[in-house]
Amino acid sequence: MSTLEVSPAERLSGQPERPAINEFSIQVATVNGSGSQTANSVLMRAIFQMGIPVSGKNMFPSNIAGLPTWFTIRTSARGYIGRRKEVDFLVAMNPETAREDVMQLGAGAAVVYDEPLKLDALRSDLHFYPVPFDKLVAPVCPEPRLRKLVRNMIYDGVLARILSIEMDEVHKALEKQFGKKKAKAAELNWNAARAGYDFAAATFTKTDPFRVERMNATAGKIIIDGNAACALGAMFAGVTVVTWYPITPSTSLVESLMGYMRRFRHDPESGKANYAIVQAEDELASIGMAIGAGWAGARSMTATAGPGVSLMSEFIGLGYYADIPAVIYDVERVGPSTGLPTRTQQGDILSNAILSHGDTRHPMFFPSSPEECFSLSIEAFDFAEKFQTPVFVMTDLDLGMNNWMSDPFAYPEKPIARGKVLTAEDIGKLGGFARYRDVDGDGVGYRTLPGTRHPAAAYFTRGSGHNDKAQYTEREDDYINNMDRLAHKFEVMRQHVPEPVTAIREDARIGLVAVGTSDYAVRECCDQLRDEYGVAASYMRLKAYPFTEHLKDFIRRHERVYVVDQNRDGQLLGLMRLEFDAELIAKLRSVRYYGGLPLDARTVTDEVVGQEGL
Template identity: 30%
Template sequence: MINQLSWKVGGQQGEGIESTGEVFSIALNRLGYYLYGYRHFSSRIKGGHTNNKIRVSTTQVRSISDDLDILVAFDQETIDVNFAELRDGGIVIADSKFKPTIPNDTNVTLYSVPFTELAAELGTSLMKNMVAIGTTSAILDLDPSQYHEVVNEIYGRKGQQIVEKNMEAIKKGAEYIKEELGFNREDLFLEKADEQKRMFMIGNDAIALGALAGGLRFMAAYPITPASEIMEYLIDKLPEFGGAVIQTEDEIAACTMAIGANYAGTRTFTASAGPGLSLMMEAIGLSGITETPLVIVDTQRGGPSTGLPTKQEQSDLMAMIYGTHGEIPKVVMAPSTVQEAFYDTIEAFNIAEEYQCPVIILTDLQLSLGKQTVEPLDYSKIEIRRGKLMEESNLAELENKEYFKRYEITEDGVSPRVVPGMKNGIHHMTGVEHDESGKPSEAAGNRKAQMDKRLRKLMNIKFKTPVHTDTKHENPDLLLVGFNSTRGTIEEAMDRLENDGISVNHAHIRLLHPFPSQEMLPLVQAAKKVVVVENNATGQLANILKMNVGHADKVSSLLKYDGNPFLPHEIHTKCKELL
């Protein structure tokens, strides 16, 4: 029996590959297994190879596996593209309709199953994916009835007859591979899980849920891969809480609308990807100079321009920190797990209001769309902090003053804030430089005072865990540094390096700007060599580390920018070469 399994299903986009992975993984999650999934899909609605790779384990996993135990193929291209991942002793389960073949002289077994034919016997070949799930359940020694709850949830709205037909398809697949093909390999039977109830969700859903928990009541956005699920989730859920989502004509409108709603006192955000953030840059500057809270999610994908819209990359980092014209205070945070995506979204709203500045939640495609097992969320940790938002009772003493000092010079750089309509809270609101009451002013002394005031905010930013650290050694041979979704892959590579006798520490940066120099400096100083792991071509995080911490002679980059996420063996192998 095995306690961990790597399973992949592949075929042409539009023929049920995603639903196959969904039914399989949700059922296993409910049995108590930990899962980590990653979808490879094309930037078109139908056609083109797509696959869903899912890692199943009795213990926590946070990365894609290097190899593959089972490949379920709906066409020959799936075998050709993914065969190299199969481990020695792995198996291919393929639809006999396309007469599948595998390379000779390999210790991989091909099981040809008539997915399409068996499904057609039940009335429609569309259920071939359920037949495939049935074959997998038999191989893993799982009872097909354990899929009933999930099938009912997904297909129940089409009627119970459809549910029963799908269940029958699963049973047919299981019976065929056992009875017709005589499959009986206990080395692929999956150990029983602990049956604990856990969530199973993508990072985008966690961000949307975190926004709801953090008091969001309005979202303005334009759909774009890989951010659209945030908007889609909230379109469904936000009205239940008295909120609304507006699909705008473009990202410029989305960002300015979010600024306006925040100015009016409503917690609001927008979400997009690199091309959308490029369009928002002028508006982000407006948020900075008017000191209006603003939360934006940037789900990184392959660029530039349209680039690789459905593939992994981490190349927006410099743009998010330095993209706006002029100089404004800005916070850029980077969750590394689905759990962190939930809690960090709530904190983003708090920071945006406390420091009255734009806050960017930076994720990447692997984190945004990769589905992970999530431990139950702790709602008792949630707190809402609105900073220096005034109550009308606090404004009574201003009765005889002409204007409210919305941009008052303060020691911490944060001025008192009011929302429109508060008595005695009248002030100017403009995108040009202004004095304390908001009136336009180009006076040199005022300009310097207002700039200094705004930038002082960055000196006081409080973020609970700016760097996630795993430091087992005082003077390690190697310090591995990363951000966003590479965390689990780095952790797995660390264990392999340690087994090779190499001492390794790990720093995963969660607050990218203002950069946590004080936290990173002693870690860099202690290590003999520093390797920064990132999905881009120019080593953006490595360069930021050098700028803020120094010790450039110690820092090397491990880069991958072909659209695919890192695998543990790649980090393990490359680090050994660098040492």
């Protein structure tokens, strides 16, 4: 995708647009495995604790140690927490990338760097702050083997001084990071931060315009990554069987679930687990176990990413055809094939919608924030059992693995809904049942669970042709009846999926549609269109597939609708093409980004502006 070299605002004023107080981005360039994660988290948290809206994005390599990694922190008094492409303040710790990192900065940016790199010779239009990290770390960390890990903490202190981040908040953030049990490590890091602060205070005269100022915009909020939020959602949804196979970027979802389940889901009296978590031998087994458990009545789930979903395809087709509930978290990463395992994309939308051979359709939920990771997880488990079908919860690496500022999660209001399950007593009253008969007109039959003690309770589940009594059949009419029931069931789901979030501008001739993490960029884009171009744009964020009537109405009321996709082929748009009339399709336009980084507003704005000919 082509993007403009300079933003329109710059073109208009002739001056670089440089926000300063609470409106800038910091990029820390380090080497993977150097312990920078702690320093970066503490930095982000300290700013957060000062009441300033903040976001953090980790751009890391698929490697254990040694390759370059970048962490971007964006502060935004206006509350924009999507990625911002422009870097205002660079911390250059990686000799491998320092030169390129510096050359990419816009004029007027600031650079804190490791003194021996001599970066100040590269440019004359930047603010440079050289720091002798090795010299500073030695006195505060006598143990040479720990220096590598503590060294990065020094830049937290330097930045605190230059950007006016309160050291008390750095200290609090450190304590939070290490907890009471690791007081010694916290102290070591604190000393390093102090050394950085003192050095900067004694050495530098501030020349750049960037600084933070205490606000009150984060009170009561939490910081959490999307994977942990999904894990909490699954736990409060009452998940009982979790089967998985490690894969980036979904691994931490199950790992944090293990931690929470150990604390909150053991029987207080017996100490026994009211759940099972099994690391399977591969994704074929993990989804097979989830399907087996769902069949036997457990609330089951698995978590994976694109390559895992590809492997699960056959079983998910079985789940669809045999009406078996399961929740599949797909934390999307860049495909195809192994792709870029540590970069983000919305690349599985189209394939998941129709995953597996034959005619299939699968519901997908699209959380865009940690709060929705929590609330939509709970809805997904209810939905899977209500409609007796596999349900995808689609997030991506950006949402799953990055830390996000979020409102605290609300305790679920509705009780757990287990769907249509007949007990032995029910069967006794009914005198029998037909597993796949659509008695309620919603396409969902009644099921019994194995172990139900009634002679008429059993049925035989199969992925081969079956009639409404679950008996083997190859008859044309039986096959068609069953497939039509499944199609009808999918139509009924439309009335029950979470509704989209819509912001209509009455004067808007254009609209934007997006899912998941595109939300942040699109909302900011709508403001940019308004502020920079005087263009009104409506916005609809979908929370689920199948699409509801709301989407059609939204397209009808606008002249052109831009469908934002974080993939090359416009997959979300492609799904709309599959089911909409030509008249609606003719109004759709595509905005696509697929470089693997979190989507930023400028990319969307530039594309819309280009296509609108503004």
